[in-house]
Amino acid sequence: MSTESTPHRFGTVALVGQPNVGKSTLLNAMLGLRLSIVTPKPQTTRHRILGIVTRPDAQIALLDTPGLHRQTRRALNHQLNRIARQAPEEADVLVHVIDGPKWNDEDEAIWKLLAPLGKPVLLAVNKVDKLADKTRLLTFAAQVTREHDYAGVHFLCARRGDGVAVLLDDIAQLLPEGEAAYAEDEFTDRSERFLAAELVREQLMLLLGDELPYATAVEIEQFEDTAKITRIGAVIWVEREGQKGIVIGAAGAQLKKIGSAARRGMERLFERRVHLELWVRVRESWSDDAAALKQFGYTD
Ligand SMILES: Nc1nc2c(ncn2[C@@H]2O[C@H](COP(=O)(O)OP(=O)(O)O)[C@@H](O)[C@H]2O)c(=O)[nH]1
Ligand SMILES: [Mg+2]
Structure with missing residues (x-):
């Protein structure tokens, strides 16, 4: 709820992660709209997609990006990595999305790319619906946050929208104070x-x-x-x-x-x-x- 004592916030959030972890699904769930295309195949997203969430207390500009990946042989792949690396630089808050409670070298590399930017980074553990034993999530989160300074950890099922509202609240809290930059009914800058x-x-x-x-x-x-x-x-x-x-x-x-x-x-x-x-x-x-x-x- 917005009162006179709580300032309005505005800022940009970059969704970052390996290909296929559910970044675009998460963007759509936060927007309540199928804006960014989603398929079971990696490298579905080839562009920087902006989605705008307008609430009474904050306006959140969400950037969906192509997944960060190692293969850069073709010019297109090189370009996809460039887009994925640019978004965190222009964002105020970063969300590192991963596929379940699994951490590998690629995630370590992504953390190393995000951490030096000095911005709050939230860890979003997505696809928790695939997990039978949910207790593993807590030990996983404890272990990862011991070695990495995340501003918070969220467990999500982006496909069903579980955990998405709480993530948005957390993001809003972390944004700088500021007026809305987009009209209330604008949901993207794309034509x-x-x-x-x-x-x-x-x-x-x-x-x-x-x-x-x-x-x-x-x-x-x-x-x-x-x-x-x-x-x-x-x-x-x-x-x-x-x-x-x-x-x-x-x-x-x-x-x-x-x-x-x-x-x-x-x-x-x-x-x-x-x-x-x-x-x-x-x-x-x-x-x-x-x-x-x-x-x-x-x-x-
Ligand atoms: N089981 C499950 N699958 C998901 C979830 N979120 C996304 N997916 C699936 O993961 C695949 C990749 O999703 P996408 O959003 O395109 O991933 P991106 O490459 O990171 O943007 C798609 O088949 C999605 O339906 C989730 O919460 N649970
Ligand atoms: Mg995508």
């Missing part, structure tokens, strides 16, 4: 055009095999609002001619499936009827091509 491309990419991640999703990028060519319907045209870029047929499928069945699922996601998020048309085109080795990365919105 619908961008969000539409992401929803197509989510279906590519979900419906294509293990390797192919990483060879695809989505570019919106048409985005037209009319009174009754929004018309969206998107190009799915692949890296080789042979990949085109796989995305399209026999008699276009796969592309149709991708299109209708993505369209449903858009209608839900935009709260409007959407007409979506998809094309598949080849851009040789785009993920290692600086000009293509720029064209597809992966670099500024």
